[in-house]
Amino acid sequence: MTLVVVGGSLAGLRAVESARRAGYDGRIVLIGAEEHLPYDRPPLSKAFLDPDGPARVQPFRSEAELREDLGVELMLGTPADGLDPRDRVVSVSGTMVCYDALVIATGATARRFSGTDGLRGVHTLRTAQDAAAVRASLDRGARTVVIGAGFIGSEVASAARKRGLPVTVVETQDLPLLGSVGRQAGAVCADLHRAAGTDLRLSVQVIGLESVAGAVSGVRLSTGEVLPADLVVAGIGAAPATGWLERSGVPLHERDRGVICDATLATGLPGVYAAGDVAHVVNPLFDEESARVEHWTNAAEQGAAAARHALDPAAARPLVPVPYFWSDWYGHRIQFVGTPRAEEVVVAVPAEAGFTALYRRRDRIVGAFTVDRPREIMKYRRRVAARGSWAEAVAFAATTTTAA
Amino acid sequence: MRIETDRTTCEGLGMCEAMAPDFFEVGADGTVVVLEEHPGEEHRQDLTAAVDASPVLALRLKG
Ligand SMILES: Cc1cc2nc3c(=O)[nH]c(=O)nc-3n(C[C@H](O)[C@H](O)[C@H](O)COP(=O)(O)OP(=O)(O)OC[C@H]3O[C@@H](n4cnc5c(N)ncnc54)[C@H](O)[C@@H]3O)c2cc1C
Numbered sequence: 001m002t003l004v005v006v007g008g009s010l011a012g013l014r015a016v017e018s019a020r021r022a023g024y025d026g027r028i029v030l031i032g033a034e035e036h037l038p039y040d041r042p043p044l045s046k047a048f049l050d051p052d053g054p055a056r057v058q059p060f061r062s063e064a065e066l067r068e069d070l071g072v073e074l075m076l077g078t079p080a081d082g083l084d085p086r087d088r089v090v091s092v093s094g095t096m097v098c099y100d101a102l103v104i105a106t107g108a109t110a111r112r113f114s115g116t117d118g119l120r121g122v123h124t125l126r127t128a129q130d131a132a133a134v135r136a137s138l139d140r141g142a143r144t145v146v147i148g149a150g151f152i153g154s155e156v157a158s159a160a161r162k163r164g165l166p167v168t169v170v171e172t173q174d175l176p177l178l179g180s181v182g183r184q185a186g187a188v189c190a191d192l193h194r195a196a197g198t199d200l201r202l203s204v205q206v207i208g209l210e211s212v213a214g215a216v217s218g219v220r221l222s223t224g225e226v227l228p229a230d231l232v233v234a235g236i237g238a239a240p241a242t243g244w245l246e247r248s249g250v251p252l253h254e255r256d257r258g259v260i261c262d263a264t265l266a267t268g269l270p271g272v273y274a275a276g277d278v279a280h281v282v283n284p285l286f287d288e289e290s291a292r293v294e295h296w297t298n299a300a301e302q303g304a305a306a307a308r309h310a311l312d313p314a315a316a317r318p319l320v321p322v323p324y325f326w327s328d329w330y331g332h333r334i335q336f337v338g339t340p341r342a343e344e345v346v347v348a349v350p351a352e353a354g355f356t357a358l359y360r361r362r363d364r365i366v367g368a369f370t371v372d373r374p375r376e377i378m379k380y381r382r383r384v385a386a387r388g389s390w391a392e393a394v395a396f397a398a399t400t401t402t403a404a
Numbered sequence: 405m406r407i408e409t410d411r412t413t414c415e416g417l418g419m420c421e422a423m424a425p426d427f428f429e430v431g432a433d434g435t436v437v438v439l440e441e442h443p444g445e446e447h448r449q450d451l452t453a454a455v456d457a458s459p460v461l462a463l464r465l466k467g
């Protein structure tokens with residue numbers, strides 16, 4: 001018996017750990033495109049960008065722990081480039097790796113702003129190398145322009161302001177994070193940027209970059225204005241890393257080519273399961289909607305479950321997770337649980353006291369967004385998980401309106 | 405079994421509380437509070453889930 005896990009990051013690591021914990025003692029091969037041992041990404045846009053932040057990434061586990069304690073064969077720095085589900089083989093630049101059970105955990109790759117390849121000073125933020133480059137630029141006192149007011153871009157802006165450096169965030173929509181948190185919470189996020197001295201430009205497109213001697217010098221906007229810049233960070237989302245699956249028969253989503261799974265993470269091909277940022281998964285909690293969730297907790301939970309299910313499909317059960325993410329902006333803790341797709345959003349605690357918004361479908365609470373209310377967020381998560389009543393959630397929120 | 409926390413790494417993200425609300429809570433200072441330091445063996449599964457869920461790996465089970 002061989003378990004092959006493709007993708008050596010959070011979901012892949014949790015897959016191998018949970019296989020061993022479930023008592024599986026067969027062969028495990030972990031194939032990863034990056035040279036690094038599995039490491040944690042959230043700090044890359046937080047502590048890593050501080051002037052006195054950590055100098056290098058700390059892997060979750062040492063090579064000895066992975067190889068000896070967990071008995072994992074590591075193939076790192078070598079991307080998988082094909083899958084044949086009939087013969088149950090993954091190809092890795094000419095080497096064929098046979099599997100009985102396979103976990104696809106190749107995550108996502110940051111989208112680049114088109115036509116900027118090779119221009120110095122233009123970055124995305126996904127890997128340890130990216131973080132080192134962005135930090136080096138901030139260390140030199142860069143004037144920064146962030147394209148896209150998403151979570152990662154906003155954390156970069158936060159890091160720049162923490163150093164007192166000028167930063168502009170350019171967003172095409174009329175509020176930040178509309179798709180992720182909705183209008184009410186998006187407006188609060190916009191205020192956090194402005195209060196911290198970030199120049200937030202909404203309803204504006206970036207139409208091109210200007211350069212001098214191969215290095216970026218400015219960002220051209222749809223308004224005609226050119227913002228001077230020595231550092232441009234594109235925070236415009238990430239695309240599932242599934243190029244290696246294009247001809248495999250693994251079902252891929254028509255919009256973004258993510259792997260389509262049922263609620264047990266099965267792809268429909270025998271023995272093949274997927275987990276983490278790469279996977280579209282049906283969630284029974286939210287009317288069987290399918291979503292590709294790109295959060296830490298989701299990758300950890302799905303990675304662990306995918307390996308157990310791949311090794312013992314008869315015992316596979318649907319996952320019923322409540323998506324959760326956090327983000328740190330300008331010293332504020334932003335947290336969200338559940339789904340933003342709601343019939344109604346109610347502001348339960350105004351921004352003066354942190355901020356809480358609740359999300360309703362029918363008579364149920366399906367989501368909650370908070371700023372600086374860390375003691376309460378998990379109370380909402382439990383209500384969302386239990387398909388809790390809207391009226392009770394609103395009543396609970398009313399008891400919290402005194403300062404956090 | 406004993407629960408150990410590293411309060412300098414804990415960031416109060418609350419996943420432990422989500423997994424095992426009878427044993428963990430995010431406290432007033434924004435870091436984890438252990439509600440029951442010596443839980444019975446019957447809770448091992450929930451507690452392991454809580455330890456695994458901490459995004460900053462701030463929890464350990466001893467024994
Ligand atoms: C800068 C940053 C900050 C974040 N902050 C937060 C946060 O505050 N809160 C939160 O909840 N989430 C946060 N996230 C999201 C979280 O880190 C991700 O959800 C998580 O990393 C997903 O894990 P994954 O294993 O599914 O995918 P990934 O981490 O994307 O890993 C996939 C791995 O597979 C490898 N791979 C790709 N193709 C192949 C191939 N063909 N063969 C072999 N290997 C391959 C990749 O190189 C990569 O190492 C952040 C992400 C980033 C980038």
Ligand code: SF4
Pocket residue numbers: 413414415416417418419420421428430435436457458459460461462463
């Ligand atoms: S999950 Fe981890 S970081 Fe979050 S409160 Fe618990 S111990 Fe702290």
